[in-house]
Amino acid sequence: MSADRYNHAEAVRRAKSLGARLNTAAQMAIELIAAADLDETNADRVVLSATVGNPEPKIVPLTLKDKVLRAAELAYSLAGDLHLRGRDPGDLAFVRGVQRNIEFVLVDARGLLDMTADYRAELIAVQLQKARNLAAELAVVLEASSESSHMDERRSGQGEQIRMSAPALGAARAAAWLLAAADRDRYAEEFKAELLAIASAGGRCREQLACALAQLRRAPLLRVELREPRRRNAAP
Amino acid sequence: MSRESAPRMTLPTQLVLRALLAEPTREMYGLQICAEASLPSGTIHPILARFERLGWLESRWEDVDTSAEGRPRRRYYQFTEDGAERARIALAQATTAVAAMKLQARPARGTA
Numbered sequence: 001m002s003a004d005r006y007n008h009a010e011a012v013r014r015a016k017s018l019g020a021r022l023n024t025a026a027q028m029a030i031e032l033i034a035a036a037d038l039d040e041t042n043a044d045r046v047v048l049s050a051t052v053g054n055p056e057p058k059i060v061p062l063t064l065k066d067k068v069l070r071a072a073e074l075a076y077s078l079a080g081d082l083h084l085r086g087r088d089p090g091d092l093a094f095v096r097g098v099q100r101n102i103e104f105v106l107v108d109a110r111g112l113l114d115m116t117a118d119y120r121a122e123l124i125a126v127q128l129q130k131a132r133n134l135a136a137e138l139a140v141v142l143e144a145s146s147e148s149s150h151m152d153e154r155r156s157g158q159g160e161q162i163r164m165s166a167p168a169l170g171a172a173r174a175a176a177w178l179l180a181a182a183d184r185d186r187y188a189e190e191f192k193a194e195l196l197a198i199a200s201a202g203g204r205c206r207e208q209l210a211c212a213l214a215q216l217r218r219a220p221l222l223r224v225e226l227r228e229p230r231r232r233n234a235a236p
Numbered sequence: 237m238s239r240e241s242a243p244r245m246t247l248p249t250q251l252v253l254r255a256l257l258a259e260p261t262r263e264m265y266g267l268q269i270c271a272e273a274s275l276p277s278g279t280i281h282p283i284l285a286r287f288e289r290l291g292w293l294e295s296r297w298e299d300v301d302t303s304a305e306g307r308p309r310r311r312y313y314q315f316t317e318d319g320a321e322r323a324r325i326a327l328a329q330a331t332t333a334v335a336a337m338k339l340q341a342r343p344a345r346g347t348a
Contacts, residue, residue: 186311187281193308194267194277200307207277214278225285 165205168195171212178219183226191215243286245330248275252283253323256293256313260320265298265310284313292319 172195176188194215195208203211243249255272256264266284270277287293298310315323 189308190266190281190311191278193265193310196307197265197267197310198277210276211278214276215281218279218282221282222285225282225289228289 162196162199163205164195164199165208165212168205168208168212171209171216175212175215175219178216179223180226183223187222243290243326245326248273248279249283249286250327250330251275252280252287253327256315257320257323257327260315263312263314265312269313287319287323288313290322291316292323294319 169192172191173188175191176184179187191212194211198208198211251273252269252275255269258272264272266280267277269284270280273280284293284295288295292315293313294316295311295313298312300309302309
């Protein structure tokens with residue numbers, strides 16, 4: 001019990017620290033963009049990911065500025081979430097879900113930031129790397145604690161047991177949190193319904209978590225899509 | 237920068253459209269669309285939101301008693317009146333553009 005409490009408090013402390021570092025990194029990314037040193041034309045890159053056995057290279061156009069903005073926006077939102085959670089440290093699973101997603105995002109961000117020679121980008125990369133290291137430490141602490149809180153059992157209307165993954169629910173909740181306030185309730189319900197559908201179909205914790213992390217990773221893009229004005233409504 | 241009237245037709249976008257166009261009048265929820273499009277679950281919400289914004293799709297909540305069912309409502313998506321036709325046109329144009337790109341990219345054969 002006391003060990004759990006220690007781990008819990010430690011996890012929250014580290015989560016807060018991670019949030020602060022991500023905030024710093026995001027702020028630097030914003031400054032980088034504001035400095036407008038990035039020539040947007042030059043920043044448009046084309047990545048050719050040709051691999052052995054894949055005769056047709058996959059062409060992925062990337063706009064560095066957009067990607068940095070996306071990383072910054074996500075970092076801000078995650079930092080905010082972690083800060084909120086720090087006040088109410090009752091959901092380790094939530095923090096664990098967020099932490100895993102941070103890992104993915106930061107790996108992507110690091111790769112993108114390596115593409116520019118701007119020295120500020122290097123500083124950002126260093127900050128992001130520190131945040132990533134911290135996230136890895138956080139993972140160790142979280143994995144060691146409260147394994148029993150991993151699964152949440154629920155009962156369906158038909159009486160059969162459905163096992164919902166608590167980390168997946170947490171990540172889905174985080175995904176909804178990344179959206180504008182007006183859209184949160186709708187997508188929180190929609191995301192949760194998807195997880196429940198997976199669980200009802202016998203989907204295991206890992207499958208639910210994969211779905212929830214996909215929701216979380218695409219939340220910033222969804223937010224952008226929802227922000228755009230509706231064309232149909234603009235017409236009389 | 238002006239935005240084009242049709243969405244960017246990425247591969248997932250095309251897959252989602254094809255899945256929806258298989259039965260244009262059928263209502264489907266997100267997970268169903270993912271399965272039909274062979275895309276990982278949880279990946280298509282930005283695409284669906286884009287189509288809703290363009291007026292190609294409309295969505296509604298499932299009409300169920302959530303407490304009786306013991307689960308949250310699903311969100312069902314369906315083409316609007318002219319949405320399917322507009323989607324078909326965009327898909328055809330995208331397919332044509334890809335074919336043209338492939339032709340351009342193919343090196344000439346039989347020359348030194």
